[in-house]
Amino acid sequence: MKYRLNIACQTSALSGLRSFIQQALVGVAFNDNEKHQVTLAVEEVCANLIIHSHGCNPQESIQLEIIDSAEKLIFEISDQGKAFNILNYKSPDLKEVMLEKRKGGLGIILVKKIMDEIEFESENGTNTCRLIKWFQS
Amino acid sequence: MLRIEKTTENHSEILSLFGEVDASNSVILDEAIQELVDGGSKSILIDGKNLEYISSAGLGVFMSYLEDFQENGISMKICNLVPRVFEVFKILGLDQLIPIYRDRAAAFAD
Numbered sequence: 001m002k003y004r005l006n007i008a009c010q011t012s013a014l015s016g017l018r019s020f021i022q023q024a025l026v027g028v029a030f031n032d033n034e035k036h037q038v039t040l041a042v043e044e045v046c047a048n049l050i051i052h053s054h055g056c057n058p059q060e061s062i063q064l065e066i067i068d069s070a071e072k073l074i075f076e077i078s079d080q081g082k083a084f085n086i087l088n089y090k091s092p093d094l095k096e097v098m099l100e101k102r103k104g105g106l107g108i109i110l111v112k113k114i115m116d117e118i119e120f121e122s123e124n125g126t127n128t129c130r131l132i133k134w135f136q137s
Numbered sequence: 138m139l140r141i142e143k144t145t146e147n148h149s150e151i152l153s154l155f156g157e158v159d160a161s162n163s164v165i166l167d168e169a170i171q172e173l174v175d176g177g178s179k180s181i182l183i184d185g186k187n188l189e190y191i192s193s194a195g196l197g198v199f200m201s202y203l204e205d206f207q208e209n210g211i212s213m214k215i216c217n218l219v220p221r222v223f224e225v226f227k228i229l230g231l232d233q234l235i236p237i238y239r240d241r242a243a244a245f246a247d
Binding site: 010011012014015018032033036037040043044047050051094097098099105106107109110113114 | 159190201203204220
């Protein structure tokens, strides 16, 4: 099964994104906790792109595709903004976040802890971040 | 949607959160806490009974106050988190930095 959503680059689109993911995950073999966490991870990546790569410009958009295969769930997030390779980003230490009173950086820690695999590629002006969660056998 | 109710109980200012906190509305949470600090509050309890979702934007708000609160002797506790939201605090290790209690009574007793 495949699901596709176009997301306008504004933070008010995030609640619609969550509803869309929850709907797509209805028949998927994850428990509620896992569904909650993958939804959060996808939102974190999208929120980062909306805010940092697209400056919250609602004229721009990012694309989400959810691919539900037998053994894993793939969330493919594509955009045409400034490339942000999550794999090259060093997650800050929690204490660092606290001492520097940074309100950012936590999202990437969450994404890396929640997802089993993260892939990133940038080609012909399109950046694709793939978040993969395996079904437990 | 996020709604915050402010009440007082047991010499603590209580912020009850209703709905979802994400990057679109975390500033509301930030302002609510800042308002208590500006008003001289020394004991803040966040009640998450009706908090259905919180992203890093909301968690970052709590984090950003921790050091100041430590320096200024302000206590911030969280209680009543639903299990899936509590899990997110645990994934980040925030449960080691912010005292989290099962319910209000447990928070007041400590």
